Amino acid sequence: MTKIVVVTSGKGGVGKTTTSASFATGLAMRGLKTCVIDFDVGLRNLDLIMGVERRVVYDLINVVNDEIKLTQALIKDKQLDKLYILAASQTRDKDALKQEGVERVLEELKAMEFDYIVCDSPAGIETGALMAMHYADEALVVTNPEVSSVRDSDRILGMLSSKTKRAIEGGEPIKEHLLITRYNPNRVEGGQMLSLDDIHDILRTPLIGVIPESESVLQASNQGTPAIHLAETDVAEAYKDVVARFLGEDKPMRFTEAVKPSWFKRVFGGK
Amino acid sequence: MPFGAVPNRPAETPRLNSRPFEGWLGQMADNTRENGGRKAAARTGAFELKSRRFSLLGLVLHSADMAEIAADWAERAGAGGFEHEPVVIDLTAVPRASAAAVAAGQAPLALDGPAPVDLRAIVELLRASQLQPVAVAGATPEELALAHELGLADAADEPAAERTAPIEAVREVIVERIVEKPAAPVPTMIIDKPLRSGQRIYAKGGDLVVLALVNHGAEVIADGSVHVYAPLRGKAIAGARGDITARIYAHSLEAELLSIAGIYRTAENPLPAEVAGKPAQVLLDGEKLLMQPLSF
Numbered sequence: 001m002t003k004i005v006v007v008t009s010g011k012g013g014v015g016k017t018t019t020s021a022s023f024a025t026g027l028a029m030r031g032l033k034t035c036v037i038d039f040d041v042g043l044r045n046l047d048l049i050m051g052v053e054r055r056v057v058y059d060l061i062n063v064v065n066d067e068i069k070l071t072q073a074l075i076k077d078k079q080l081d082k083l084y085i086l087a088a089s090q091t092r093d094k095d096a097l098k099q100e101g102v103e104r105v106l107e108e109l110k111a112m113e114f115d116y117i118v119c120d121s122p123a124g125i126e127t128g129a130l131m132a133m134h135y136a137d138e139a140l141v142v143t144n145p146e147v148s149s150v151r152d153s154d155r156i157l158g159m160l161s162s163k164t165k166r167a168i169e170g171g172e173p174i175k176e177h178l179l180i181t182r183y184n185p186n187r188v189e190g191g192q193m194l195s196l197d198d199i200h201d202i203l204r205t206p207l208i209g210v211i212p213e214s215e216s217v218l219q220a221s222n223q224g225t226p227a228i229h230l231a232e233t234d235v236a237e238a239y240k241d242v243v244a245r246f247l248g249e250d251k252p253m254r255f256t257e258a259v260k261p262s263w264f265k266r267v268f269g270g271k
Numbered sequence: 272m273p274f275g276a277v278p279n280r281p282a283e284t285p286r287l288n289s290r291p292f293e294g295w296l297g298q299m300a301d302n303t304r305e306n307g308g309r310k311a312a313a314r315t316g317a318f319e320l321k322s323r324r325f326s327l328l329g330l331v332l333h334s335a336d337m338a339e340i341a342a343d344w345a346e347r348a349g350a351g352g353f354e355h356e357p358v359v360i361d362l363t364a365v366p367r368a369s370a371a372a373v374a375a376g377q378a379p380l381a382l383d384g385p386a387p388v389d390l391r392a393i394v395e396l397l398r399a400s401q402l403q404p405v406a407v408a409g410a411t412p413e414e415l416a417l418a419h420e421l422g423l424a425d426a427a428d429e430p431a432a433e434r435t436a437p438i439e440a441v442r443e444v445i446v447e448r449i450v451e452k453p454a455a456p457v458p459t460m461i462i463d464k465p466l467r468s469g470q471r472i473y474a475k476g477g478d479l480v481v482l483a484l485v486n487h488g489a490e491v492i493a494d495g496s497v498h499v500y501a502p503l504r505g506k507a508i509a510g511a512r513g514d515i516t517a518r519i520y521a522h523s524l525e526a527e528l529l530s531i532a533g534i535y536r537t538a539e540n541p542l543p544a545e546v547a548g549k550p551a552q553v554l555l556d557g558e559k560l561l562m563q564p565l566s567f
Contacts, residue, residue, distance in 0.1 A: 154486050158467030
């Protein structure tokens with residue numbers, strides 16, 4: 001059964017695309033057939049971060065408009081044979097995303113027996129973001145530990161529970177996971193960043209992981225390698241934990257409650 | 272205090288001119304949730320008696336002379352073609368000798384005073400042409416008594432086309448009392464999911480109870496009182512249509528705006544320490560918002 005996961009945030013520049021790339025890669029590393037779709041039509045970045053920008057011939061909009069077959073637009077990752085990328089168009093804008101077309105693409109991917117479809121949402125709350133989240137089963141809400149990012153995530157959480165297919169049809173609500181990126185415990189201590197408790201108090205959404213602030217993310221982006229591939233970095237370990245928690249669906253609360261402090265100790269040598 | 276210090280200003284409760292609130296109200300209908308127990312009461316019985324307006328045919332008579340009417344009818348409407356449409360017999364245009372004319376000594380138009388229209392004949396005439404007389408308008412007391420005998424309702428003085436009552440309504444006088452019963456109380460709207468930035472709930476005509484977070488940027492609005500059994504961080508507006516007895520109750524009062532019947536206060540003036548982040552109620556005392564801690 002294919003699961004559609006949207007990576008969203010409302011605010012830009014918080015690490016949605018980095019997370020989409022690493023999360024999808026992490027799922028594929030575990031042998032799960034995964035497709036990651038860039039919904040940021042007009043400002044495509046995912047292909048850069050995945051290191052496939054030179055292999056993009058056709059994109060999501062071509063498929064949505066039924067100009068080509070889906071298989072022609074899917075780019076297979078060079079390292080992981082279970083990972084596929086569907087790039088966004090750079091020359092169109094978000095109005096080119098039509099709901100019927102998006103639904104058809106997702107249905108075709110389901111028919112190809114993908115385990116996971118990861119939708120990398122654009123920033124904002126307009127068409128692109130709404131399309132990316134509309135058919136989602138689960139959502140990773142990416143938040144930075146600062147007030148405006150948390151506020152925007154709150155808005156997105158509200159939209160996930162009211163504007164998506166599941167919300168409109170009154171089905172089971174989308175499963176929401178909060179992912180905090182660019183977290184720097186030292187700056188939290190100094191009162192420059194919101195703490196995990198502050199963020200939890202505002203959003204009250206189950207935490208799936210914390211990605212520390214790190215220069216290796218920038219390095220990974222410039223190399224065109226998903227951060228999860230950078231061996232022995234905090235960021236890669238943190239993303240692997242996120243994937244692990246995501247797959248441990250039976251007891252998600254136990255994971256977030258118990259793993260968080262021990263993970264903290266492991267990465268930062270205890271506090 | 273994750274949202275930074277708020278400038279310290281003397282507390283004041285400015286009177287809001289009602290316009291912005293009307294603006295909010297204007298959009299609220301769309302945002303009102305369907306769930307939460309606000310569904311209209313289900314069928315209460317086998318029938319409903321409602322005030323309705325129907326468009327009917329009116330037979331406006333310009334003469335009381337039955338022979339003249341019958342001849343004209345036969346000539347202009349005798350061909351029929353009616354399908355039992357209801358008709359109101361409108362007598363308002365029938366020439367009658369006015370009391371003033373009689374008092375002034377002028378000769379009455381008819382020899383024996385105001386001639387009663389022969390309703391029985393009119394009814395027969397209409398029924399013969401497949402029309403269904405249901406009421407009379409502009410009838411004298413004498414004619415009205417006859418009309419009632421014939422099973423016709425009184426459409427009073429209003430033009431026949433404007434107002435008439437179905438025959439059943441007249442006969443079932445006891446049933447009519449149901450209409451006069453006060454309207455059923457508006458059920459309280461209950462919300463059990465978090466209200467996040469950008470979401471707005473309006474409880475029209477009644478109270479609003481929220482059992483989950485009301486975050487910054489969310490709005491909870493009620494014509495009655497607002498109850499939030501969780502942190503209230505957004506905007507809370509009670510008595511949105513001017514009910515000055517409405518109150519706001521919060522399990523943790525952190526609201527960015529509090530308003531009762533148009534009297535409001537923003538978070539620019541920090542909440543008093545004894546209520547900030549604590550269980551509290553807000554009520555209106557004249558032109559002033561009172562904030563009182565609640566202890567359980």
